[in-house]
Amino acid sequence: MNSRSGVLERNKYFAEDVYSDIENPYASSTSTGTLSDADLDILAIQKKYNQQTSEATQQQTTNKVQVKETAVAKTAVSTKTKVAIVAYIAVVLLAIIGISFCGVAVSGAFKSMAALEGEYATVSGDLAELEALINADNYEELAKRAEELGFIDANDATSHTYELLETRPAQNFKIETNWFDQLCDWLSGVFGG
Numbered sequence: 001m002n003s004r005s006g007v008l009e010r011n012k013y014f015a016e017d018v019y020s021d022i023e024n025p026y027a028s029s030t031s032t033g034t035l036s037d038a039d040l041d042i043l044a045i046q047k048k049y050n051q052q053t054s055e056a057t058q059q060q061t062t063n064k065v066q067v068k069e070t071a072v073a074k075t076a077v078s079t080k081t082k083v084a085i086v087a088y089i090a091v092v093l094l095a096i097i098g099i100s101f102c103g104v105a106v107s108g109a110f111k112s113m114a115a116l117e118g119e120y121a122t123v124s125g126d127l128a129e130l131e132a133l134i135n136a137d138n139y140e141e142l143a144k145r146a147e148e149l150g151f152i153d154a155n156d157a158t159s160h161t162y163e164l165l166e167t168r169p170a171q172n173f174k175i176e177t178n179w180f181d182q183l184c185d186w187l188s189g190v191f192g193g
């Protein structure tokens with residue numbers, strides 16, 4: 001570009017006034033078609049700056065594309081990894097569901113146990129009261145409380161007697177067995193029958 005022919009070609013390009021039909025008070029009044037060396041240096045610097053700027057822009061665009069490709073490459077997950085993640089999530093969900101069902105079952109058992117403890121406390125309270133009456137030797141209070149609980153007093157009208165029937169004494173027979181009976185008895189003993 002520093003060759004003389006390149007400079008002349010540039011001078012030709014800059015000598016053409018593309019804005020000649022537009023009135024511009026700031027435009028130079030003379031269009032000689034020749035540029036000074038300082039103007040040429042400025043134009044060369046501007047052109048070099050524009051080239052560097054376009055190269056930097058291209059480089060930034062290339063870097064952005066590379067960064068996006070790298071990000072896509074890094075985020076691409078293999079199928080085995082996806083399967084492992086799904087399996088892990090499934091196991092965790094099954095564990096959570098199992099723990100929830102177990103908690104519901106345990107809370108139900110505790111509720112039924114609390115109800116049974118309440119019934120037990122009621123019955124044991126009644127028994128303690130009855131024992132206190134028995135130990136007090138107060139027969140009228142005891143009879144009254146027993147009637148409230150549904151018991152009746154034993155007397156001649158409510159009690160029955162019976163006589164034992166005469167029975168024969170137990171017979172002791174000796175039954176002979178053979179080897180097959182002994183084998184069956186042994187197998188029964190071994191297998192718990």
